[in-house]
Amino acid sequence: MPRRRIYNPVTELLTAALLVVLVLVVNRWEFSLGVLVLGVLPAVLFSGRARRIGLALALVTGPLLISSLLLHGLFFPEGERILLDLGIARVSVEGLVFAAVLGVRTSVFAGVLLTTAMTLDIAELLATMTHRGWNRKLVFVIGSAVGLIPHVALRGQQITRAQQARGFVVGRGPFTRLRGLLAVTTPLVIGLLVDASERNHMLEARGFSATVARTSYVPDSDTAGQRVFRRLLVLGVGLCCAVWLIVTVPG
Amino acid sequence: MSSSSAPAAEPAALRPRRLLLAAGGTLIVLTYLLLVILQPTELAGGMGSVAALVSLIGFLGGGALLVAGILPMLSTSSLVVMPLGIALNIAIGQLAGSLGLQIYLDAIGTVLVAVLAGPAAGAATGAISNAIWGLFNPFALPFAAGAALIGLLAGLAAKHGLFRRVYTAAGAGLVTGAIGGLVAAPVAVFMFGAAGTPGTNAIIAVFRSLGDKLLLAATKQGLLSDSLDKIVVFVLVALIVHALPQRAVRQFPFARTQRVIGGRGGGRSAARGNDAGTA
Known part of the structure; x- marks a missing residue:
């Protein structure tokens, strides 16, 4: 506990x-x-x-x-x-x-x-950082990254399984392994960039770039x-x- | 880091940021000079406590000052891609380990952000990435300044069009890796006695058996391992960026205005190692 x-x-x-x-x-x-x-x-x-x-x-x-x-x-x-x-x-x-x-x-x-x-x-x-007046961009980046890490790892696993279902096999040679990494990384990055683009629009719509002081609900x-x-x-x-x-x- | 205008026209708000950037850069350079050029005598055979402290505070503090100076000048589109880069660094670093690769690949996210959003965003991503990674693996923490430097150099390489072709990206990776290795070596030596993975330790052991001092052996190892790692990372990022849909790349003002992947943007031609279009 x-x-x-x-x-x-x-x-x-x-x-x-x-x-x-x-x-x-x-x-x-x-x-x-x-x-x-x-x-x-x-x-x-x-x-x-x-x-x-x-x-x-x-x-x-x-x-x-x-x-x-x-x-x-x-x-x-x-x-x-x-x-x-x-x-x-x-x-x-x-x-x-x-x-x-x-x-x-x-x-x-x-x-x-x-x-x-x-x-x-x-x-x-993160709430304390907001209350103490830390840079809100830093608070956003840290909070968002910590939340994204398990999401990215999970999505990476899902893409690996999907590629394996289509015959993706990692061989022993370094080039085969790198090709395998690329087969997983490229769709992973594309998906994450699409998410980031949507997040960008949502943040802008909610006045993220405004310079006024923030209020924390925590x-x-x-x-x-x-x-x-x-x-x-x-x-x-x-x-x-x-x-x-x-x-x-x-x- | 930002290219602008005459000092007279410089907005007052920019001055403290530039001061922070200058202070951060100076602190990192001074720390490096103190550790490497002056080489405290205690390091030759002893533990180097003061050197370890200088290394930790100098590089970490310098990285923090750089981040404090960079963050306010970043746009929202750059900011939203930074957590993605940080998460990629950690997730792909772990994936590389699970695939049994002999290199780290823990800077892919930093280099990707640098290519899409510019050198400033790349530097901030590198520094914050190592700070967050430090929550899971404290040994990553003191390397924050080195990671920031990798992001900065990757962004500058992208700005000068070195990611338009795969072989120029590989060349930029070689140079960046060599510089990154030089910066990381004193941190590794003074903080952790240069202990690392079995692969990197084997290289250090070879140089030590030839009679090299620990710092020299670690520097040579850093030049070898980091250069190879960054060549692979830069090539991978070039291939990834060229495989991205044009729309995904064009949402970033830096990538759009600097034409980091050439005129055509996406497409598969560059992924084969050829031209990606040059305007």
């Missing part, structure tokens, strides 16, 4: 972004691991979508972590302490440490952003307290980063 929402999506997104900034600035594996275990893990577990987020995290970060381990673990010419010499590939301590530290940092980056995004209420985010869930909290958060993280960099960066 999805968790009960406490904060506005803008507050949640900002908090996630600032956490990523903090992890990048501090850049210690202990800190990254701490954020991962004490911040990201509980957030995933209490999100009400732990299984979905966990699966998405594994699918997104898993291949990247394995790639990183293989790349830096086997090919790290800067490494001096060699554990295993395999000819062109050498396993070095420095390479493994580099892969591990990057792996933890990358996991925090993906974990924080993916957890926030997957528990985000897009409609509420109530504003953002509060003055959260706005103050956001400002303080930015200020606090900015100060922490500045102090950390002054203290730790040599010269």
Whole structure:
């Protein structure tokens, strides 16, 4: 069951972004691991979508972590302490440490952003953006794109099935595959452009290009307290980063 | 990005937009110069935390400033096609994966919008596309500026008639891919240690085994992979645009006035790699 929402999506997104900034600035594996275990893990577990987020995290970060381990673990010419010499590939301590530290940092980056995004209420985010006076064209593009993605994917599948019913088979060669992609993409784009043309006329008829302020029918869930909290958060993280960099960066 | 007139006649409303565009472009260029030319010493063997932060904030912030400057100047017809481009980027990127293709094809929507609606719309589509994709795949987020550059260059190529023939589109794709690869390499290195797909990692591993530094190896890989990817994407978009009904293309003022697919518009001749008509 999805968790009960406490904060506005803008507050949640900002908090996630600032956490990523903090992890990048501090850049210690202990800190990254701490954020991962004490911040990201509980957030995933209490999100009400732990299984979905966990699966998405594994699918997104898993291949990247394995790639990183293989790349830096086997090919790290800067490494001096060699554990295993395999000819062109050498396993070095420095390479493994580099892969591990990057792996933890990358996991925090993906974990924080993916957890926030997957528990985000897009409609509420768009409503807040409208209430806060964000560019309405940006709000339209984001809202429309998020709504279109599943529609485009579904239409792509339908066209693929229709083409397969007419004998469309994807072979092994790259040119055959590209031809297959073209057979699906062309009708997909034509259909979407026809839709876009109709949407264009409808938007113009409803005064989309007018410059007057918009009224949102969705109530504003953002509060003055959260706005103050956001400002303080930015200020606090900015100060922490500045102090950390002054203290730790040599010269 | 917009071609206009003498500064004296410039409407006051345009100035902040141009300032935003200039600030965005400058931030991206400065970030690139800082990361590549100055090359912070910590990157050679260390983690490069400051470099990662500079990379994230510089490229993402630059992309955001570009979008803020571009969006107000776009017409409704350009705006309605942008979500389509963004959705295509994501859907076709996934479809390419399911077909087992070895290239990304995640810029088809950006290039399509750039060809139909112009370089500004293409750049905004690229940047917003990666920002939205970041909701499903956070690793796409830091590449927003590179995606904007792809859209901008594709639009400029269309403006100069390079999409009228398939082979000129392929040439434009090669150049755009090379530039995109150069811009994406420092992001990949400083944010994720250049880790990517098994295919791209294999290329980096070859260069690393020859003793190249990580940034150099990732740049060489970017030049190879991104160039190939963009050649395919540009050719695909050229074929798609030439296969579109003339009416569908003509609804876009940029495509109409710049005659991006030549005089005749639609038709199948260009899809065979020949002329699509030249006015």
